Structures are given as structure tokens and as C-alpha cells.
Amino acid sequence: MEHSYSRRNFLETSIIAGAALAAAPHLLASTPPAKPAFPVADYHVHLSEQLSIEQALALGKERQVQIGIVEHPGPGYPINTDADLNHYIERLRKYPVRIGLQPVYPGWSKAFSKSLVDQLDYILMDALTLPKPDGGYLAIWQIDTMVDDEDAFMTRYLQFIEQVLTTEPIDIFAWPTFLPVPIARQYSQLWTRPRIDRILDLAQARKIAIEINEVAHVPDENFIAAAKRAGLKFTFGTDARNQNATHFYYCFQMAQKCALTEADMFVPRKK
Numbered sequence: 001m002e003h004s005y006s007r008r009n010f011l012e013t014s015i016i017a018g019a020a021l022a023a024a025p026h027l028l029a030s031t032p033p034a035k036p037a038f039p040v041a042d043y044h045v046h047l048s049e050q051l052s053i054e055q056a057l058a059l060g061k062e063r064q065v066q067i068g069i070v071e072h073p074g075p076g077y078p079i080n081t082d083a084d085l086n087h088y089i090e091r092l093r094k095y096p097v098r099i100g101l102q103p104v105y106p107g108w109s110k111a112f113s114k115s116l117v118d119q120l121d122y123i124l125m126d127a128l129t130l131p132k133p134d135g136g137y138l139a140i141w142q143i144d145t146m147v148d149d150e151d152a153f154m155t156r157y158l159q160f161i162e163q164v165l166t167t168e169p170i171d172i173f174a175w176p177t178f179l180p181v182p183i184a185r186q187y188s189q190l191w192t193r194p195r196i197d198r199i200l201d202l203a204q205a206r207k208i209a210i211e212i213n214e215v216a217h218v219p220d221e222n223f224i225a226a227a228k229r230a231g232l233k234f235t236f237g238t239d240a241r242n243q244n245a246t247h248f249y250y251c252f253q254m255a256q257k258c259a260l261t262e263a264d265m266f267v268p269r270k271k
């Protein structure tokens with residue numbers, strides 16, 4: 001399952017279709033936003049056939065961006081046993097990168113020894129793969145996701161976000177507030193103040209950082225400003241598995257608009 005790769009395909013498709021234009025006004029602007037004055041990191045980089053660790057490091061060096069590597073654990077992905085996880089960590093320890101994991105399914109950590117999971121520098125998780133009541137999952141980043149009733153969807157989505165933020169081992173909440181294509185244009189109506197505050201409260205309770213996601217352009221400026229006021233910390237993430245790694249536009253734009261400083265940024269401790 002080429003999970004994140006498909007997400008990127010989805011976004012490119014929807015930009016072409018014009019669906020994401022409302023959330024991406026910079027596509028029409030000319031000058032790119034300046035790089036922030038503080039040290040910048042991309043904590044959402046996937047290695048792939050198109051991106052080796054050496055290539056990722058070269059991009060980071062060229063763009064002066066630190067790197068955090070993530071991989072998915074669980075069925076359908078490369079890391080399924082303690083031996084797999086140990087090998088993944090050992091292999092990356094030789095390089096000047098932070099080592100992360102991006103679980104997709106809740107409960108994933110039961111398959112691994114806690115002492116091994118604790119060796120990771122960070123865990124980044126999103127809430128885009130919603131468990132269905134009858135088993136199976138609804139991947140809401142997929143372009144064909146159907147939403148019959150917006151409010152019912154939001155209730156169910158928020159319940160899953162609550163589950164992820166309260167019961168999972170997590171340092172960074174990725175793709176926060178992303179909405180499926182059919183309701184993406186209703187972002188500001190559907191992300192009501194109480195819904196935003198619920199996420200901020202839960203993130204604050206466990207000191208979970210908020211990812212500003214380059215590919216999906218989430219969360220929006222309003223959410224970032226509220227999260228900053230609540231004292232939450234942020235990371236930038238491209239979710240790239242190619243040359244787009246470490247290449248920021250939306251993240252820099254939000255950093256500028258919301259006046260983010262070094263103190264607002266989350267830096268995982270290297271273990």
C-alpha cells in the first residue's frame with residue numbers, strides 16, 4: 001500500500017481539478033515566502049526508491065533543513081516485528097537525522113517491545129484512517145471518499161481524533177484538520193470553535209506538537225494562531241518521498257503570517 005504516495009497523487013489531482021485552489025491561494029502569488037530565521041526541519045520525510053537517505057540528506061544540506069525520517073509500521077508495511085524495527089533504527093542511527101515512525105492503525109504499538117519503541121526519537125500519527133463500525137477502515141484522504149452527512153462525519157472524525165490523541169503513543173499530530181474532498185470547501189464552517197478547542201485541549205494535555213502539512217495545506221492560519229495562543233508547538237512536514245522533501249512554501253507562509261518563532265517549534269530529542 002503506497003499510502004502517502006497516493007495522498008500526494010490525490011493532492012496533485014485535486015489541484016488540477018481546482019478543488020484545492022481555495023486552500024492554496026499562493027499558487028497565484030509570485031514571490032515565495034522567506035525562510036524563517038530559526039532552524040528549520042522537515043520531520044515528515046519517507047525514504048523510497050526515489051529518495052535514498054543520502055539523497056534526502058543532500059536535499060537537506062542544500063536547503064539548510066534538518067530531516068526526520070518516518071516509516072509506517074503494521075500490516076502492508078515494512079516494519080512488523082521487533083527485528084524489523086531494530087534494523088530500521090540501527091540503519092538510520094549512522095546518519096544525522098531524527099528517527100520517527102508514522103503509524104496508521106490504532107493499537108499498532110502492541111506488536112513491538114516498549115523498550116524498542118522508546119528508542120525512536122518521535123512518533124508522528126494522523127487521524128485519516130478511520131476505523132469503520134463493521135470492521136475495515138475509511139481512508140479519508142482518498143479522492144473518492146463519500147460524505148453523506150457533514151455533521152455526522154465530523155462527529156465520527158472528532159471521536160477518532162480524540163482516540164488518537166488520548167490513547168496512542170504520539171509526539172506529533174500530522175495532517176491536523178484535513179477534510180475529505182467533498183467537504184474541503186466547508187473547512188471554516190465545519191471546524192467550529194468548540195471542535196478546534198477540543199483538539200487544542202487534548203494536544204495540550206499530552207504536549208503533542210501540531211504538524212503544519214505542506215502537501216495538504218493544513219491546518220489553516222486560524223487554527224495555527226489559536227494553537228500558538230494555547231502554547232502548543234509546531235513542526236513542518238512535507239510528507240514527501242521524493243525531491244519535494246525539505247521543500248517548503250505553505251509552512252513558511254504560515255510561519256510568517258502567524259509570527260512563529262524558534263520557541264514555537266517542536267524539536268524531538270535525539271536518543
Ligand SMILES: [Zn+2]
Pocket residue numbers: 004044046070102239
Ligand atoms: Zn507520511
